Amino acid sequence: MAMTSPPTIALPPPMHRPVCGWGLHDGLVVARRNLLATLRNPELLFFSLIQPVIFVLLFAYVFGGAIPVPGASPEAGASAYREYLMPGIFGQTVAFAAASSTVGIAEDMSKGIIDRFRSLPMKSSAVLFGRTLADAVRLILVLAVLAITGLVVGWRIHNGALLATFAFVLLLLFAYTVAWVGVWIGLYMPNTETAQTAGLLWLFPLTFMSNAFVPLEGMPTWLQTFASWNPLSALVLACRELFGNPTGQLPGQTYPWPLENPIAYTLISCAVILAIFIPLAARRYRNSTSH
Amino acid sequence: MTASANSANSAISAKGLVKHYGDVKALDGLDLEVPEGTVVGLLGPNGAGKTTAVRILTTLLRPDSGSATVAGFDVVRQADAVRRVIGLTGQYAAVDEYLTGHENLTMVGRLYHLPAGWVADRAQELLERFNLADAADRPVRTYSGGMRRRVDLAASLVAHPRILFLDEPTTGLDPRSRLDLWAVIGDLVREGTTVLLTTQYLEEADRLANDIVVIDHGRVIAHGTSDVLKDQVGGDRLEIVVRDRSRLNEAAAALSAVSDASPFVDADTGHVSAPVSGGSTVLVEAVRALDSAGVEIDDVVLRRPTLDDVFLALTGHVAEEEPAPAPASRGRGRGRKES
Numbered sequence: 137m138a139m140t141s142p143p144t145i146a147l148p149p150p151m152h153r154p155v156c157g158w159g160l161h162d163g164l165v166v167a168r169r170n171l172l173a174t175l176r177n178p179e180l181l182f183f184s185l186i187q188p189v190i191f192v193l194l195f196a197y198v199f200g201g202a203i204p205v206p207g208a209s210p211e212a213g214a215s216a217y218r219e220y221l222m223p224g225i226f227g228q229t230v231a232f233a234a235a236s237s238t239v240g241i242a243e244d245m246s247k248g249i250i251d252r253f254r255s256l257p258m259k260s261s262a263v264l265f266g267r268t269l270a271d272a273v274r275l276i277l278v279l280a281v282l283a284i285t286g287l288v289v290g291w292r293i294h295n296g297a298l299l300a301t302f303a304f305v306l307l308l309l310f311a312y313t314v315a316w317v318g319v320w321i322g323l324y325m326p327n328t329e330t331a332q333t334a335g336l337l338w339l340f341p342l343t344f345m346s347n348a349f350v351p352l353e354g355m356p357t358w359l360q361t362f363a364s365w366n367p368l369s370a371l372v373l374a375c376r377e378l379f380g381n382p383t384g385q386l387p388g389q390t391y392p393w394p395l396e397n398p399i400a401y402t403l404i405s406c407a408v409i410l411a412i413f414i415p416l417a418a419r420r421y422r423n424s425t426s427h
Numbered sequence: 428m429t430a431s432a433n434s435a436n437s438a439i440s441a442k443g444l445v446k447h448y449g450d451v452k453a454l455d456g457l458d459l460e461v462p463e464g465t466v467v468g469l470l471g472p473n474g475a476g477k478t479t480a481v482r483i484l485t486t487l488l489r490p491d492s493g494s495a496t497v498a499g500f501d502v503v504r505q506a507d508a509v510r511r512v513i514g515l516t517g518q519y520a521a522v523d524e525y526l527t528g529h530e531n532l533t534m535v536g537r538l539y540h541l542p543a544g545w546v547a548d549r550a551q552e553l554l555e556r557f558n559l560a561d562a563a564d565r566p567v568r569t570y571s572g573g574m575r576r577r578v579d580l581a582a583s584l585v586a587h588p589r590i591l592f593l594d595e596p597t598t599g600l601d602p603r604s605r606l607d608l609w610a611v612i613g614d615l616v617r618e619g620t621t622v623l624l625t626t627q628y629l630e631e632a633d634r635l636a637n638d639i640v641v642i643d644h645g646r647v648i649a650h651g652t653s654d655v656l657k658d659q660v661g662g663d664r665l666e667i668v669v670r671d672r673s674r675l676n677e678a679a680a681a682l683s684a685v686s687d688a689s690p691f692v693d694a695d696t697g698h699v700s701a702p703v704s705g706g707s708t709v710l711v712e713a714v715r716a717l718d719s720a721g722v723e724i725d726d727v728v729l730r731r732p733t734l735d736d737v738f739l740a741l742t743g744h745v746a747e748e749e750p751a752p753a754p755a756s757r758g759r760g761r762g763r764k765e766s
Contacts, residue, residue, distance in 0.1 A: 163538075173524075176566055251487060251521045252535065254487050257510040258538040262538075
């Protein structure tokens with residue numbers, strides 16, 4: 137039997153440790169594994185692309201005529217809302233991607249592969265970096281499909297490719313950030329089923345208590361305050377400004393600091409959330425025994 | 428039983444390992460020495476603490492107390508150094524379902540920080556060696572149970588581990604796949620790999636291991652080569668099958684004349700067995716005694732005690748019939764003690 141021939145390839149000299157340590161290298165290896173798994177599961181990929189497209193169509197045509205955008209001319213009507221809506225849908229989509237990180241890590245933790253990872257001399261947090269990185273990369277495809285859908289329903293980029301690219305970079309940064317929150321939640325989930333439910337819960341208030349779909353003016357004051365400081369509001373507003381879409385803000389009126397400086401506030405929020413949740417998730421991962 | 432003076436030459440050395448899961452004491456002061464280049468079989472029923480021991484020795488779990496070294500490195504303080512020289516194949520195939528066999532092996536190799544080109548060649552070599560070359564580019568979820576175990580074992584061999592941990596490697600495999608896996612493990616041992624093997628199959632321990640450590644309730648209850656353990660139970664076993672079941676008692680009486688202890692009668696199968704000493708002359712005496720009593724027999728054997736006999740004698744229960752309590756070790760999300 138061929139199984140009984142002795143090994144022929146001897147162990148090579150060890151590789152040099154990269155200057156920044158093995159964290160990035162190991163994270164990329166794990167990210168590659170997660171992306172390959174996505175490609176091998178095309179049905180899941182397909183439905184994860186379809187869902188935001190359905191949201192665009194629902195909001196654009198069901199709510200479109202009913203929600204006036206402040207500052208837009210009345211005759212613009214539904215088409216102004218569609219332009220206003222698209223950055224909101226982008227924001228909602230990158231936020232909701234956190235749920236798939238929650239489910240993904242909960243699934244990883246329930247499988248034997250985690251024992252393999254733990255018995256290897258790899259950087260342990262690479263499992264989490266690989267997960268969040270792959271989830272963010274997957275969103276590039278989702279955002280591309282969304283952007284095309286948006287163009288079909290009448291959304292346009294008015295401020296040029298450079299600023300638009302910057303908007304997409306902000307969206308991906310935000311996606312990567314909430315993925316860490318999602319991973320942290322996922323590490324507390326006893327099983328995949330619970331992760332599927334719990335992973336979504338916090339995302340509803342995060343996205344709907346914001347300016348993603350409706351202007352803040354119609355909300356009660358306390359909710360307006362919350363929504364103004366919601367990082368997602370700043371992200372969506374930043375995208376609206378960068379794409380040159382209606383912002384829903386009236387000229388001459390003063391708004392809370394995050395809405396006056398949406399790009400800065402988005403960057404600061406992401407930095408703060410990452411600084412909190414990367415160590416939290418990494419500690420949780422180290423301290424939890426596998427399945 | 429544990430030669431601590433030898434621990435310099437020990438690939439694996441554990442002293443007084445204790446591990447609790449809530450109220451359940453999974454390990455209760457386990458001592459273990461595995462000399463370099465040998466195969467030690469950790470034998471015990473479900474829930475005896477075999478898997479917990481392996482998980483501690485492979486750095487997946489911290490002991491509550493006690494200490495262990497693997498290849499001279501402390502499993503708690505030098506976990507990373509331990510991980511560089513070990514391979515682990517657990518009860519469940521620790522490979523990614525969606526990745527192909529080749530992708531799984533290269534991923535593991537990359538995580539050992541080995542160069543990509545070398546890893547690709549090594550993966551191909553292992554897949555050929557394990558009869559998986561044809562399935563190399565298929566996702567693992569399309570593999571059969573035996574193929575999964577083989578690719579899992581291959582994954583733990585990518586970086587030429589000096590010490591291999593096999594946690595019930597053949598549990599749930601069909602006899603053919605089990606024989607295949609045994610052949611592979613036999614080769615690794617001949618190449619000088621140190622192996623710690625846990626099993627509840629006595630035949631497996633008998634076949635693969637130089638030394639057998641029998642554990643029950645998280646403690647070592649016997650230790651030695653399979654021959655030594657069998658001698659502990661006492662000489663040989665004489666076993667006959669009586670043709671006429673109504674004459675079992677006469678047969679037993681005839682055998683007790685040549686036996687060291689009273690014979691054991693199984694009325695359902697017509698078997699009568701008795702511990703004997705004195706080798707083949709006993710066989711002749713027994714047949715004469717039965718002949719003069721006029722008891723006809725269908726079969727007679729003189730055999731060495733099996734590890735089944737050993738296990739029964741040591742623990743008071745038969746190994747395979749032990750009920751499988753859901754071990755608390757499966758609970759996920761349990762915090763580790765950081766002491």
